[in-house]
Amino acid sequence: MKETNNIQPKGYLRIWHILGDSKSEPPIPPLIPVSKSTWWLGVKTGKYPKPVKLGKKIAAWKTEDIHNLIQQLGENTNEET
Secondary structure, X not given: OOOOOOOXXXXXXXXXXXXXXXXXXXXXXXXXOOOHHHHHHHHHHOOOOOOEEEEOOEEEEEHHHHHHHHHHHHHHHHHHO
């Protein structure tokens, strides 16, 4: 799982910060390596946190929620080994 020390404790992350963007310059590595459709299905089912609407077409996630999710996913990975 990706190290999360570079995540700020407050603020918001857009989807490309979470899922990565290999086409940006420089490329943004994923914090959670899943596809966009898998991410939105996880949001819908409650596996991943719901976004905060910052505008009509702007969704973002609380940095704290993503940090907690990454910790939770890391704990689940450690339990499986």
